[in-house]
Amino acid sequence: MLRRLNHIAIAVPNLTAAATLYRTAFAMEPTPPQALPDHGVTVSFIDIGNTMIELMEPLGNDSPIRAFLDKNPAGGIHHLCYEVDDIIAARDHLRNEGARILGDGEPKIGAHGRPVLFLHPKDFNGTLIELEQVQEKCEAVFPGKTGTVFPANLRKN
Ligand SMILES: CC[C@@H](C(=O)O)C(=O)SCCNC(=O)CCNC(=O)[C@H](O)C(C)(C)COP(=O)(O)OP(=O)(O)OC[C@H]1O[C@@H](n2cnc3c(N)ncnc32)[C@H](O)[C@@H]1OP(=O)(O)O
Numbered sequence: 001m002l003r004r005l006n007h008i009a010i011a012v013p014n015l016t017a018a019a020t021l022y023r024t025a026f027a028m029e030p031t032p033p034q035a036l037p038d039h040g041v042t043v044s045f046i047d048i049g050n051t052m053i054e055l056m057e058p059l060g061n062d063s064p065i066r067a068f069l070d071k072n073p074a075g076g077i078h079h080l081c082y083e084v085d086d087i088i089a090a091r092d093h094l095r096n097e098g099a100r101i102l103g104d105g106e107p108k109i110g111a112h113g114r115p116v117l118f119l120h121p122k123d124f125n126g127t128l129i130e131l132e133q134v135q136e137k138c139e140a141v142f143p144g145k146t147g148t149v150f151p152a153n154l155r156k157n
């Protein structure tokens, strides 16, 4: 079911400081900050070739990463994002296997303009998992919305 690792997400208390760290320490250029109010985060991505790093800062009072940062004030690895061919088929299979799908169970458009879902970390060895549908099937899940917010420099397919 799983294809490539799309990104590793790191929750950070300050996105500007984290971007500066990656720029100076690793000579990598993060994408400009992208505010995603529907997800309660502001993100920057760093393409390292075989995957991406997602730096995330809380946005708004109800940010889903707020409690995580309260427990890890300096930041930390927050989730892994795997690509899948068909997010609805993956969700239904995982639900049948007993996994909890977070939120209302319906995919939302993620940072790359593709449908995403999250799986409860307690069902996956303490690891929060994001599933992201690969580009070619997006149109079937969200007609007309494919690629609307996906930065051209991060398109893989
Ligand atoms: C930018 C868009 C998108 C993309 O396209 O890339 C994103 O990445 S958005 C990223 C942010 N969005 C989300 O994380 C959505 C899904 N997350 C959630 O629904 C919640 O964060 C959560 C996973 C249900 C946790 O809820 P929270 O209220 O923060 O904590 P709880 O107390 O309910 O946690 C229960 C339990 O789980 C442990 N936990 C929490 N977060 C993580 C984590 N990231 N990794 C591993 N474990 C985690 C938490 O410690 C609790 O454990 P116990 O203390 O043992 O009870």
Ligand SMILES: [Co+2]
Pocket: 007, 009, 054, 079, 081, 130
């Ligand atoms: Co993510």
